Amino acid sequence: MDLRPPSVRALMEELQKLPGVGPRSAVRMAQYLLKEREEALRLSQTLVQAHERVGFCSTCFLLAEGSCPVCDDPGRDRTVICVVEEPVNAWAIEATGEFKGLYHVLLGTLDPLRGIGPEELTVAKLVDRVAAGGVQEVILATNLTVEGEATAHFLVQLLRPKGVKTSRIAFGLPAGGEISYADTVTLARALVARRGME
């Protein structure tokens, strides 16, 4: 007999849809959320509020609450656009403090097998931004996956005729990387991308 009340079962089913949450973690989370009433209600509220208040910037498609934290910042370098797959990728790049330009979020990658072409992404908007002038370089910072690579190459073909410089973020060994622990794709990339030393 299943001793879980229907509402608890429903909660656990919803929790299990979250990425990385299996049946056991769902039990632990449900137990916590049933004990901590205030926490549960606060989580419930933040979920609704995030959807009520947050939208995509209509220019760069970062998540924005009101004004865009990048496009509406007069201090950013408007000659460089860094193209990423998802807003979270831009958050990570921004956290390095190394990039002061603008972003463009594709909201996905090309994936013909799943029927995702350029029209399903924000590609046309990126082309518009480059065509509007003032952009000197587009950095392609899509992931090092089959889809991310294909998307980067597609965008290079599309943007090169517009007379803008395109570059790809460097892949290689991570900081502190042990050569014998690196996977072969990373190691191959690191070899091909080797740089001269004096």
Next chain:
Amino acid sequence: MDLRPPSVRALMEELQKLPGVGPRSAVRMAQYLLKEREEALRLSQTLVQAHERVGFCSTCFLLAEGSCPVCDDPGRDRTVICVVEEPVNAWAIEATGEFKGLYHVLLGTLDPLRGIGPEELTVAKLVDRVAAGGVQEVILATNLTVEGEATAHFLVQLLRPKGVKTSRIAFGLPAGGEISYADTVTLARALVARRGME
């Protein structure tokens, strides 16, 4: 610069309070929940509904929505009470199909260092149930932790004078258990609890 809108930051902070969720999983969960609007709103609703509809059974302290799935079931064996720490423990025991008696959820364990004594648990209610008569055996199924063991021993001292049989759930090697992989506590327990073979 932190590119996360305030509502997204709030959502990620709430997610990180869940057991087993660190900064990276919180990012992945937030990304999913921001993309899947319907899922996010459904999760929000199930959280509220679980707290609105679910309460503790006033006899055994299992989670109940309306009637208690065990206490209000006339088919259960009312001579045996299985004592557990939390409702989830009873769910696991029930899933074995081996137990047809009643439960009693302590809602915690004795933990003097944190100021948790018998008054903070449902101990008095358990004593009342036994004193009311009809109960022949109390199975102590608290966890094999310092606190769970101490709680079991405390309850045995308390219940023995009431003329009720007390027993402890057996600990030993898990099914399919490899002796060389077992931790020392489990192995020691399994040795002490050895049974005669013919």
